[in-house]
Amino acid sequence: MLLRLLAGFGLSLLVGGLGYWRRSLSLSGWLGAVLIGTLTVGCGSWAWGWLIILFFASSSLLSKVGKRRKAAVALDKFSKDDRRDLWQAMANGGIPLITALGYAWQPHFAWWALALGATATATADTWATEIGTLSKGRPFMLTTFKQVERGRSGAISGLGMAATSLGALLIGLSAWGLTSLGLGNGQEPQVWFVVAATIGGIAGSLADSLLGATVQQMRWCDHCASETERTIHKCGNQTRHYRGLAWLNNDWVNLISTGAGALVALLIAVLAN
Ligand SMILES: [Zn+2]
Numbered sequence: 001m002l003l004r005l006l007a008g009f010g011l012s013l014l015v016g017g018l019g020y021w022r023r024s025l026s027l028s029g030w031l032g033a034v035l036i037g038t039l040t041v042g043c044g045s046w047a048w049g050w051l052i053i054l055f056f057a058s059s060s061l062l063s064k065v066g067k068r069r070k071a072a073v074a075l076d077k078f079s080k081d082d083r084r085d086l087w088q089a090m091a092n093g094g095i096p097l098i099t100a101l102g103y104a105w106q107p108h109f110a111w112w113a114l115a116l117g118a119t120a121t122a123t124a125d126t127w128a129t130e131i132g133t134l135s136k137g138r139p140f141m142l143t144t145f146k147q148v149e150r151g152r153s154g155a156i157s158g159l160g161m162a163a164t165s166l167g168a169l170l171i172g173l174s175a176w177g178l179t180s181l182g183l184g185n186g187q188e189p190q191v192w193f194v195v196a197a198t199i200g201g202i203a204g205s206l207a208d209s210l211l212g213a214t215v216q217q218m219r220w221c222d223h224c225a226s227e228t229e230r231t232i233h234k235c236g237n238q239t240r241h242y243r244g245l246a247w248l249n250n251d252w253v254n255l256i257s258t259g260a261g262a263l264v265a266l267l268i269a270v271l272a273n
Contacts, residue, residue, distance in 0.1 A: 026086075
């Protein structure tokens with residue numbers, strides 16, 4: 001375990017540094033990556049850590065796709081730029097980290113199932129946002145089925161749903177592949193990994209959209225008369241709270257939805273075992 005801790009530290013320092021250099025991570029986001037990487041690899045397994053690296057690398061790559069077309073939407077709607085900070089890292093990697101600690105304390109497939117569902121949700125949801133924003137059609141709200149403008153929190157599109165499913169499936173197949181290579185630290189490859197990650201990831205991602213459409217904090221810019229997640233709008237104007245719960249920002253929504261995905265994956269794991 002000490003050797004894996006050290007190796008996890010080295011690897012996450014490197015991958016996080018690459019992310020910092022490529023402007024995918026802020027300095028505090030790099031710290032988050034090192035914490036998450038060291039503890040998931042050290043306390044969980046290599047498979048645990050590689051799945052998170054896969055999430056991070058694929059999300060960073062996808063965020064660069066269609067950058068110009070996305071910039072207009074992202075600047076207007078989303079709360080932060082595409083450099084992830086410590087809180088964003090924890091919102092996505094917090095559950096894999098805690099479950100890895102649990103696995104070191106009491107090795108059980110339940111911890112691994114929870115981590116799978118959480119990582120699949122984080123991946124599926126980020127893929128949906130990054131690819132769904134490129135959709136040519138107008139997305140619709142999950143709650144009302146009304147069409148809304150692109151980039152709106154809680155809105156889903158056909159392209160976004162396809163990306164969600166693919167992202168979740170990728171995590172499931174990778175989990176199976178990594179454990180087949182003997183990197184599971186006691187977890188032997190099982191078909192349920194693929195099912196739990198795919199269904200857990202899709203469910204968690206839908207939970208994210210549902211929260212975005214209902215209780216997530218949304219702000220309003222009086223100057224531009226538009227909805228945004230930002231405290232300071234792109235125009236420089238201070239925005240005001242407009243709907244949703246004031247404390248429930250995007251990071252909390254991510255943490256809750258990775259938790260929901262984790263629980264669905266656990267349910268499938270329990271049914272399969
Ligand atoms: Zn404005």
